[in-house]
Amino acid sequence: MQDRTGAGDSAATTPQEELEAYLARICLKDRAAFSALYDRTSAKLYAISLRVLNDRAEAEEALQEAYLRIWHRAELYRANGYSPMTWLITLTRNVAIDRRRKKKPMPAEGLDAAETTPDLGPGPEAQAAMNSEARALYGCLGELAPDRAEMVEKAYLQGWSYAELSAATGVKLNTVRTWLRRSLIQLKDCLSR
Secondary structure (H helix, E strand, O other): OEOOOOOOEOOOOOHHHHHHHHHHHHHOOOHHHHHHHHHHHHHHHHHHHHHHHOOHHHHHHHHHHHHHHHHHHHHHOOOOOOOHHHHHHHHHHHHHHHHHHHOOOOOOOOOOHHHOOOOOOOOHHHHHHHHHHHHHHHHHHOOOOHHHHHHHHHHHOOOOOHHHHHHHHOOOHHHHHHHHHHHHHHHHHHHHO
């Protein structure tokens, strides 16, 4: 039995194969496949977004942004044995986290601007400690191979996803994960000295 996306006989395919087929067709800008993917995954992805943002309107906007990214970046998903649902969840979670980070805290209701205390930031002692930690971190980054150090910076300081790193470097996704995990272990060992 053919579904409306041409993904194949739904009785003969696993849910993972079905989602992979949708993503492959979305790479070709197949709107029916995109609609079918949305129907199959939106409830789960909305729940992920809502859990991160704890605000229905924000979660809906994050979900919309996630599906825009899926439409434009479906080619970044590679059938590699990992669940396409894991890729979709990670992408949605990252969008929601980005939105949460961008959201500025609102001042408390009922307070004038004159009544709020300005944030002077960390004191001199805390700044010295942070500078020392930053120097130690960058010193340890210098002990990594240059390509690994750059990958760590992009992933953990600039917010690149593993898939984006893989696409930008041409390195397989699993290799990116392995390199980052090993690099973090090296950094931890270096920082503990």
